[in-house]
Amino acid sequence: MQVPDIYFLPEWGKFFETKEAGGEWRVFETENEKGHVYYQFIVRPTPVQVDGARYSDIITPYGFSGPIILKCEEGQRQQLAAEFQEQFQRYCEEERIVSEYIRFNPWLRNRLDFEDYYEFRDNGHTLYIDLTGEDYFMEQFSSSSRRQVRKAVKNNVSIELDFTGESASEFHRLYDLTARKNNIEDYYLFSLESLHASFEVFKGKQFFINAIHEGSYISSSLILHHGDYMHYHLAANDPSAYPLAGNSLVISEACRWGVENGKKELHLGGAGSDENLYRFKRNFTKAPPLELLMGKKIRMPEAYDQLSEAKKAQEGIKHPGYFPLYRG
Structure with missing residues (x-):
């Protein structure tokens, strides 16, 4: 299997599994006559549980990846993405995976194939040098x-x-x-x-x-x-x-x-709120900045609400704008 960037390599996901508390690296793939979608992620136990049930959520490994279409028959891209989403939704329900947070890859723009299925959070920009x-x-x-x-x-x-x-x-x-x-x-x-x-x-x-x-x-x-x-x-x-x-x-x-x-490209990363760092990096490139967009999706709405209420009752929610809310 050929992937276009280091952040999609299976060994990358596995290596950074321990960055997430209780995390377990997994892969989900849709592969058929239309093409091949590959997705690696980390499954984490939710910090609160309800009614004795065990729930989990998903975050992509450190870096920028998310689901990616590795190959596709001409004219089948939209249908392949839809089939992947349908299959992955069933998987999440079977595995009791409540929510999903994706650090999409800004230079490969793999989010464009899945933008109909996620809400997006704007995390600013990242810079690269055209080589x-x-x-x-x-x-x-x-x-x-x-x-x-x-x-x-x-x-x-x-x-x-x-x-x-x-x-x-x-x-x-x-x-x-x-x-x-x-x-x-x-x-x-x-x-x-x-x-x-x-x-x-x-x-x-x-x-x-x-x-x-x-x-x-x-x-x-x-x-x-x-x-x-x-x-x-x-x-x-x-x-x-x-x-x-x-x-x-x-x-x-x-x-x-x-x-x-x-x-072809050297990626310099972003700078967060550090304007001096952003200016320093910006001075090395004439290439336009790339959007850093994070994907958010609630896979099990009822369980998500129950977990959020449980967190609110047990510990309170310090950051109301955080996703998922029960980690806020």
Whole structure:
């Protein structure tokens, strides 16, 4: 089975199963003469239960995936998506799966095949660098970003590519500095052990790009790649070394590697509410931002309402706009 991006690989979903409390990785597929829909997700027990019944809900693995049509006969796309939804609805009812939250993939736009079946939450935008032109440095980077890259070179910042994970401890140290500076949530933290393990699971699909100055690691990024796509997945920096512009050189070198290895896009991710981070990333690309849309669906409305009422009665709901409500 060929999938177009690393976030759809079965080993990706399985590896991040433990990111969700009590989570269990599963796959559901519709495959017939019309085509093939593939969907991997994490099933989690709901935090409250009612009348002794056990209910679960679904979230897609860390990253951006969701159901995706891997192949389809011409003119059958809409019908294939409808059949998938019908079959998956039955599956959810049989498995007592109450609700579903999907982080759809913004560059593959797989949500478009299923937009009739979900409500969507706007999570802002994500950015990418188009690597298909003649010269990404001159065509995509702003003049200020080009200056930063040249500044790093002038500052004698050197680049190291690590394909085996030997520098994981240095990345982890820098990531810890970054996390503390930016108050990164626990969900987005990674142990040194998990970083080492990821290099076994995703061998040949990830590497570190490290910026080094006078023997010290000052900036690092964990780069993912599969098919046409690369991802500036995790970034780690020493705040005291910002003036050396190591992070700008890391992004430039990621682009260089991508072009040399036939990649078409380098995804930089979003920035949340951090306007400075958004401006920093935006200066590396002329490509239009991509919409980050999350899919929401209640699969068992009566049970959903009962669970929400139970949560309200037992603990109260701190975040009324949260989905699913019984986790708010």
